Amino acid sequence: MHSLFCRRTTSTKSSGSLRLRSTRATLCELLVLGAIGLCAQAHAHPHVWIDYTAKAEMKADHKVTGIRETWTFTRVFPFSLVGDFSDAPTSGPMDAKHTAIIWKQAFSSLKGADYFTHVYANGKPLAVGEAREFNVAIEDKHMVYRFLVPLKSSVDAKALNVTVGIWDETFFVDFESVQHRPIELDGAGSHDCTAESFEDRDHPIFSGLLTPRASKISC
Numbered sequence: 001m002h003s004l005f006c007r008r009t010t011s012t013k014s015s016g017s018l019r020l021r022s023t024r025a026t027l028c029e030l031l032v033l034g035a036i037g038l039c040a041q042a043h044a045h046p047h048v049w050i051d052y053t054a055k056a057e058m059k060a061d062h063k064v065t066g067i068r069e070t071w072t073f074t075r076v077f078p079f080s081l082v083g084d085f086s087d088a089p090t091s092g093p094m095d096a097k098h099t100a101i102i103w104k105q106a107f108s109s110l111k112g113a114d115y116f117t118h119v120y121a122n123g124k125p126l127a128v129g130e131a132r133e134f135n136v137a138i139e140d141k142h143m144v145y146r147f148l149v150p151l152k153s154s155v156d157a158k159a160l161n162v163t164v165g166i167w168d169e170t171f172f173v174d175f176e177s178v179q180h181r182p183i184e185l186d187g188a189g190s191h192d193c194t195a196e197s198f199e200d201r202d203h204p205i206f207s208g209l210l211t212p213r214a215s216k217i218s219c
Contacts, residue, residue, distance in 0.1 A: 029143045048173045048187050052164055058189035062158040064217045066150040067117050077143040082106050094136035102136050117149045121160040127152040157193060158219040165214030169205045183215035193219040
C-alpha cells in the first residue's frame, strides 16, 4: 500500500474545465518573472494534486441542497502519516476500518476549510455542514474520495445568483476539474437549469496571482 505512486499526465481538457494545466503553467511563468518570494514559498510546502468531479444537487423547487464530489489523488498518498495500512485493500473500496482512519486523520479537519467548496448566493458565502456519505477506494492505483457536502440551508437558484467553485486559496492543494464544466447539476430540479463556467475574479487564489474557475447556476 505504501508504494502507491501516480504521476500527473498532461491535461488536454476542454475550455469549459478548470484548465489547471494552463493555470499551473501561468503560475510558473509568474514566479519565474520575478515572484521569487512566492517561489520559495511554493518549494517550502508540499503540494497535493487532486482531479475532481462535482455535482450540485437540486430539489424540484430549484433549491441547491449540497455538492456531491469525487476527489482523485493524482500523486502519492501519504499512508504512513495517516496510520497502519499494511492490511488495507490495494484496489477497490476501502473497508470500514481504514475508511474510519482516513476520515479521522486526513479528512475531518477539512471541515475548517469547508472542504474547499465555495458556494455563494448574491456574492455572499453560504455555510456548509459536515460532509456525509464519505467513501474511499483505490482505483487504478489512485486514492479516491467520494462524499457529499451539504449546505446548512438550501438556496433557491431561481431567485438568487448562485455560484459554486472548488479551490484552495493557498499552494497546498491544487484542484483540477475533469468535467466539461467545473460544476454540473443533478436532481429533480436540474433539468431546466444550467451551470455555466466563468472566471471568478472576485475570489483570486494563490496570493492573488490566479483566478479560479467556478460555475453560475441559472434556472
